[in-house]
Amino acid sequence: MTTDAPTALLPTAADEARFWALIESAWAGLGPEPAAIRLALLHRTPETGEESLYALDPWLEPFLERLRAASAGLSAQDLTDLDRVLERKLFDIDRQDIHEFTDGSDDGFLYARGFIVAAGREFYQAVQARPELAIMDAECEAMCYLFSHLHRERFGAHPRTGSGISRETCSNRAGWPS
Numbered sequence: 385m386t387t388d389a390p391t392a393l394l395p396t397a398a399d400e401a402r403f404w405a406l407i408e409s410a411w412a413g414l415g416p417e418p419a420a421i422r423l424a425l426l427h428r429t430p431e432t433g434e435e436s437l438y439a440l441d442p443w444l445e446p447f448l449e450r451l452r453a454a455s456a457g458l459s460a461q462d463l464t465d466l467d468r469v470l471e472r473k474l475f476d477i478d479r480q481d482i483h484e485f486t487d488g489s490d491d492g493f494l495y496a497r498g499f500i501v502a503a504g505r506e507f508y509q510a511v512q513a514r515p516e517l518a519i520m521d522a523e524c525e526a527m528c529y530l531f532s533h534l535h536r537e538r539f540g541a542h543p544r545t546g547s548g549i550s551r552e553t554c555s556n557r558a559g560w561p562s
Contacts, residue, residue: 393547404504406455406466408504408505411504418443440522441522448502451530455530455534464543464544466531470527471549473508475549475551475555477500478553478560480562486521490552491553495523496522497551498524
């Protein structure tokens, strides 16, 4: 029996590498202070003061500005490919166990996942493995749709990633077993 169901497009390894390289490059351009904060987020303990958990907040807008600037010359296809990676990353951490350590609302949890992605690959992978590293109420809404918005601004429409997934909260059924 054959099926005519469309195959969902997955990000390629090259697209993922480019995605994380853009993020790391944007952070690198901001100097040693945010680098030290990002490292501290990875290695914090329960004794870490609450105020240090939010130390990255003032750096998010400059980071996003650098990321937008680095993406300014990209083609429609490049932005679509990067948006496909972003939506996959947000989808993959759309999990109940991570939600328990972030924010309670649907939008708040999406924005918390945006923060996790924006903080970089190491933090993202650490939270995937140890959800308790996620930060309550840390959010980066602009990260959630950055490449989609850039695509719309430059080419007049949101990209069609063909992934068959949604970045919205509770879309990853495997992440919400109950």
